[in-house]
Each structure stands twice: as structure tokens, then as C-alpha cells.
Amino acid sequence: xxxxxxxxxxxxxxxxxxxxxxxxxxxxxxxxxxxxxxxxxxxxxxxxxxxxxxxxxxxxxxxxxxxxxxxxxxxxxxxxxxxxxxxxxxxxxxxxxxxxxxxxxxxxxxxxxxxxxxxxxxxxxxxxxxxxxxxxxxxxxxxxxxxxxxxxxxxxxxxxxxxxxxxxxxxxxxxxxxxxxxxxxxxxxxxxxxxxxxxxxxxxxxxxxxxxxxxxxxxxxxxxxxxxxxx
Amino acid sequence: xxxxxxxxxxxxxxxxxxxxxxxxxxxxxxxxxxxxxxxxxxxxxxxxxxxxxxxxxxxxxxxxxxxxxxxxxxxxxxxxxxxxxxxxxxxxxxxxxxxxxxxxxxxxxxxxxxxxxxxxxxxxxxxxxxxxxxxxxxxxxxxxxxxxxxxxxxxxxxxxxxxxxxxxxxxxxxxxxxxxxxxxxxxxxxxxxxxxxxxxxxxxxxxxxx
Numbered sequence: 269x270x271x272x273x274x275x276x277x278x279x280x281x282x283x284x285x286x287x288x289x290x291x292x293x294x295x296x297x298x299x300x301x302x303x304x305x306x307x308x309x310x311x312x313x314x315x316x317x318x319x320x321x322x323x324x325x326x327x328x329x330x331x332x333x334x335x336x337x338x339x340x341x342x343x344x345x346x347x348x349x350x351x352x353x354x355x356x357x358x359x360x361x362x363x364x365x366x367x368x369x370x371x372x373x374x375x376x377x378x379x380x381x382x383x384x385x386x387x388x389x390x391x392x393x394x395x396x397x398x399x400x401x402x403x404x405x406x407x408x409x410x411x412x413x414x415x416x417x418x419x420x421x422x423x424x425x426x427x428x429x430x431x432x433x434x435x436x437x438x439x440x441x442x443x444x445x446x447x448x449x450x451x452x453x454x455x456x457x458x459x460x461x462x463x464x465x466x467x468x469x470x471x472x473x474x475x476x477x478x479x480x481x482x483x484x485x486x487x488x489x490x491x492x493x494x495x496x497x498x499x
Numbered sequence: 500x501x502x503x504x505x506x507x508x509x510x511x512x513x514x515x516x517x518x519x520x521x522x523x524x525x526x527x528x529x530x531x532x533x534x535x536x537x538x539x540x541x542x543x544x545x546x547x548x549x550x551x552x553x554x555x556x557x558x559x560x561x562x563x564x565x566x567x568x569x570x571x572x573x574x575x576x577x578x579x580x581x582x583x584x585x586x587x588x589x590x591x592x593x594x595x596x597x598x599x600x601x602x603x604x605x606x607x608x609x610x611x612x613x614x615x616x617x618x619x620x621x622x623x624x625x626x627x628x629x630x631x632x633x634x635x636x637x638x639x640x641x642x643x644x645x646x647x648x649x650x651x652x653x654x655x656x657x658x659x660x661x662x663x664x665x666x667x668x669x670x671x672x673x674x675x676x677x678x679x680x681x682x683x684x685x686x687x688x689x690x691x692x693x694x695x696x697x698x699x700x701x702x703x704x705x706x707x708x709x
Contacts, residue, residue: 397581403552404575405594405644406568415597419583497584 275469282474289450289459290474297455300368300446301436304375309428312380316387316427317417331388337381346444349374353445366447371455374441379431386430390423391416422497426490433486437479502563503528503652503683504549509558511544519544521558524702528563528651529681531674531699533688540706542687543578546654549685550575564651572651576658580641582629587640590629594648612643615676617669635666642670653677655686659693671696 282290319331351357353364353373364370398419402412417424439457446453448462456475463472506524510517519541526532534542547553548560551569566572574594582590589596591612592605600608613621616639629637638658645653655674659667674697677684686693694701 395581397577397579398583400552400575400577401581401583402593402597403570404550404577405597405648406571406574407597411597415583422584 271469275473278470279472279474279477282471283477287471287474289454290471292451293454293456293459293475294478296368296446296453297436297442297457300371300375300442300453300455301432303368303372304379304435305428305432307372307376308379308383308431311376312383312431313387313424316384317391317413319384320388320391321413321416331385334381334385334388338385340378340381342378342438342440343444345374345377346441349377349441350444365445366449366453368446368453371442371446371453374445375435375438378438378441379435382431382434383427386427387424390420390427393423394420422493425493426497429486429489429493433483436482436486501528502526502561503530504563505561506548506555507559509545509548509560510556511541511548511553512556519548519555519704520706521545521704526683526685526700528683529678531678531684531686531697533686533694533697533699533701534704535688535691535694535701536704536706538689540704542704543656545704546575546656546685546687549573549652550654566651573654574645574648574650574652575654576638576641576645576656578656578660580637582632582637582640584629586625587627587629587632588625590640591644591647593644598648608647609643612647613640615646615673616640616643617665617672618643633663635662638662639666639669642673646673650682652683652685655684657688658686659688659690 319327319334349370350365353359353362353370355363355365364373394416398416399412402415407415437457439461442448442453442455442458443461446455446458448454448458454462456479460472460475460479463469463475502525504524504526506521509519509521509524511519521541524545534545536542544553548555549562550573551562552575562569562573564572583593588609591609592600595605595608609625610621613624618624618639624636624640632640638661642655642658653674655670658670658674662670671693674684674686678697678699684699686697686699693699
């Protein structure tokens with residue numbers, strides 16, 4: 269186990285000395301994940317709300333599709349997006365392959381079903397007396413919708429944090445669409461994978477510690493949203 | 500006196516289940532009516548129809564109010580009131596907020612409504628969340644959120660069930676004071692003493708299935 273303690277020692281050194289390669293991977297991870305999350309939220313929150321709130325033909329089928337996509341393997345998302353953005357693909361002219369924007373597309377697709385399905389679930393789980401209360405207080409249909417969103421705000425926070433946690437820890441999309449290019453598209457997960465395969469544990473452990481810290485923060489936020497939602 | 504509600508052969512079905520069948524019902528403006536009847540007779544369903552939360556499956560329902568949208572002058576207190584995930588102050592003033600009221604009138608309305616339902620120190624309650632309230636407090640706060648709107652018609656669904664004696668007394672006092680101010684009140688209850696306690700007309704809902 270000497271190599272592990274040695275790796276741990278070096279890992280702390282990399283973090284404390286703000287090693288360029290390590291911090292470049294952290295930055296690439298956080299920037300691509302944040303962009304992907306924002307895009308997925310912009311598209312997914314309204315879609316999820318409509319799916320949970322409104323009644324329309326085909327709603328159940330849409331819900332089933334969205335729920336099925338929750339289990340979509342990340343490498344399959346990577347493959348599909350790859351086909352579209354590769355140089356011979358329909359979006360090849362934009363040069364997105366092996367770039368951060370290319371990764372963001374894949375990660376947005378990964379986060380979207382989580383946000384859509386769980387937002388719909390949050391709306392559907394809301395006590396039906398909430399809507400009735402708003403109506404008996406004279407709310408218009410638009411006000412009922414807006415105050416319903418306000419009422420599930422902590423659930424929506426949990427949805428977004430969960431989606432962030434899912435995207436920040438994924439490796440398939442980042443590897444296939446980003447190409448694991450050092451100082452460019454190398455993320456924490458792809459760097460850990462590469463460094464471990466090379467037998468270089470120090471950077472892998474350093475990035476693993478950062479991922480653990482992020483996981484802790486994600487869970488802390490989830491617990492906070494859960495507590496506030498119950499209060 | 501003017502007629503406030505008049506219903507003929509009112510029926511509400513949910514699928515095969517007939518929740519309410521009422522051959523005739525009428526009440527005048529300013530009157531206090533107590534609906535009595537066994538479980539499942541349709542008291543709550545009638546209140547929901549009178550609150551325009553639902554439409555009758557068949558029959559006619561006349562409302563003689565003034566507002567273009569009856570829901571602006573009729574309000575219903577549900578049997579188990581729902582409080583939003585916000586402070587007591589926010590919950591009590593929600594109806595005014597929906598009407599675009601300013602902060603000053605909300606603050607004044609909050610104080611008056613909370614005092615009316617028996618809270619002697621409304622400021623102390625203002626920041627508390629719904630999770631920190633007893634059943635009786637929740638019921639009275641929900642009632643305050645209706646009183647603040649100065650409704651023309653107040654519908655109460657079992658307002659004194661599941662509350663302590665002090666809360667029951669406070670709620671009945673509110674209904675009495677509304678009656679004195681000629682606010683129309685309809686109260687559904689199992690409690691056979693309430694019609695006499697309120698000096699109200701009792702209407703028995705038989706719930707006869709057609």
C-alpha cells in the first residue's frame with residue numbers, strides 16, 4: 269500500500285501547489301457541467317412542469333419516454349451525439365467534436381430527462397389542496413401555475429442538484445465527445461481514468477478528492493432542499 | 500333580502516359514484532346556514548360547487564352575487580386547510596398578494612385578521628412556518644387568510660373538527676361576528692350543537708342517491 273500513501277501525499281501536493289493540469293481538469297469539469305446544467309434547466313424545467321401540470325393527449329407516452337431516458341447509458345448518448353457532430357456528421361461543419369461545447373451538448377442531453385421527469389414528478393406529488401387553496405383565494409389560472417412553481421421550489425432545487433451530481437461524475441460523454449485533451453477537454457473523471465491506466469495515482473487521487481468534495485456539497489445541498497421542503 | 504344561492508336538482512357525479520344529489524337549496528344574502536348530514540352525504544361536495552371549484556354534473560345553480568368572477572367574493576376553508584411552504588404572515592396575506600395589494604394594507608389586514616381569529620400577538624406568529632403550528636393554529640391561520648379578503652360569502656367545511664376547545668370557540672366567535680356584519684356563511688359540520696350555537700338555519704343534506 270506504499271504506492272497509495274505515496275500517491276495521496278503527492279495528490280495533496282498537487283492540490284496545495286495548484287498544479288496546472290489538475291486545476292485545468294477541475295475547471296473544464298465545472299465549466300462544462302455548469303453550462304450543460306443551465307441549458308438542461310432552461311429546456312427541462314418548463315417541459316417538466318407542463319408534463320406534470322397540464323393534461324393533454326399523449327401525456328402518458330411522453331412521461332414514459334422521459335422516464336425511460338433516465339436510464340440512457342452515457343456512452344450511448346456519447347455515441348449518438350458523436351454521430352451528429354463528427355466531421356462527416358450533419359453538424360460536422362461547426363467543429364464541435366473534441367471541444368467543450370461538444371461535451372456540453374452531450375451532458376445537456378444526459379441531464380435533460382432527469383430534470384424533465386423529476387420536475388413532472390414534483391408537480392404531480394404536490395398536495396392537490398394547494399391548487400384548491402389558491403383557487404379559493406381567488407387566484408387566476410396563471411397565478412395558480414406560478415404559485416405552484418413557488419411551492420415546489422425546493423423540489424426543483426433538488427432536481428437541479430441531482431442532475432448536476434449525475435453530470436459532474438459521468439465519464440462516457442466527456443471521453444467520447446471531449447476526447448480527453450489535456451488543458452482543454454480533460455475533465456476530472458477522464459483524467460482519473462487516464463492517469464490510473466498509466467499507473468500514475470497522484471493526480472487521480474487529487475481529482476478524486478475534489479470529486480468527493482463536490483459529492484459532499486451536492487449531498488449537503490440535497491439535504492438542505494429536502495429539509496426546507498418539509499418545513 | 501336577496502337570494503344568494505338557489506339550486507335545483509343539483510347532482511355531482513364522479514364516474515359511477517353520485518357524490519351529491521340535492522333536490523333544492525336556497526339561501527339569502529347575509530344568512531348563516533349550517534349544513535348537517537352523515538358522512539358521504541355530499542356536504543363537502545356542495546361547498547365545492549358553491550365555491551365554483553367544480554361544476555355540477557346536472558341541475559342548476561344560481562348565484563346572486565355582484566362580482567363578474569364569483570371566486571373573488573366567495574372563499575372556502577377546506578376541512579384540512581393547506582398552508583403554503585412559507586411564513587404565517589405570507590400565508591395569511593396570500594389572497595391580498597394575489598389581488599396585488601400593497602405591503603401596508605397587507606400588514607394592517609394581517610394584524611386585524613389574526614386578532615379576529617384569537618391570536619393575541621400576531622407579530623410573534625408572523626415568521627413561523629406551517630411545520631411549527633398545531634392543528635388548531637393551522638385552522639385559525641387558514642381562516643384568517645380568508646377573513647383578510649373580507650369575503651361576501653364564507654364557506655367552511657368542518658371548521659371545528661380536529662381542533663381544541665379554545666380554537667373551536669375562536670372559530671365560532673368569528674362566524675358569529677360575520678353574521679352580525681351580514682356576511683353570508685355556510686358551514687358544514689357533524690356537530691349537532693353548532694346550528695344552535697350560531698343561531699343559524701340548519702339544512703340537512705340527506706344524500707339520497709337517484
